Amino acid sequence: MAQRETCAEVSWWQGMITLYFVSALILTHTVPPVGWLVYTESYSDIKVCERHVRKNRDSIVLSVGNYMGKKLIEIKDIRCLTMEDATRKNTALGH
Numbered sequence: 001m002a003q004r005e006t007c008a009e010v011s012w013w014q015g016m017i018t019l020y021f022v023s024a025l026i027l028t029h030t031v032p033p034v035g036w037l038v039y040t041e042s043y044s045d046i047k048v049c050e051r052h053v054r055k056n057r058d059s060i061v062l063s064v065g066n067y068m069g070k071k072l073i074e075i076k077d078i079r080c081l082t083m084e085d086a087t088r089k090n091t092a093l094g095h
C-alpha cells in the first residue's frame with residue numbers, strides 16, 4: 001500500500017513541474033519532411049535551457065547532423081520546448 005501512495009505522490013508532483021527540452025526543427029528527406037526533434041535531457045528552468053542552447057549551439061547542430069545522417073537537409077531552428085508543445089507542433093506538421 002505504501003508504494004502505491006508513493007507512486008501517486010510522484011505522479012502528482014510530475015504534473016506540477018514544467019520541463020523544457022532542447023528541440024530542433026529539422027527538414028529531412030522523409031515524409032513528413034519537417035518536424036521537431038526533441039532531446040531527452042530536460043530542464044526545469046527555461047532560462048537555463050535557453051542558455052544551454054546559446055552556449056552549445058554548434059555542438060547541438062553537430063549532434064543533430066550525426067543523428068540524422070544523410071536524411072538531414074537543414075536545421076531550421078533550435079529552441080526549448082515542453083514535450084506538450086513539441087507534440088502539438090509535430091501533430092500540426094503531420095506527424
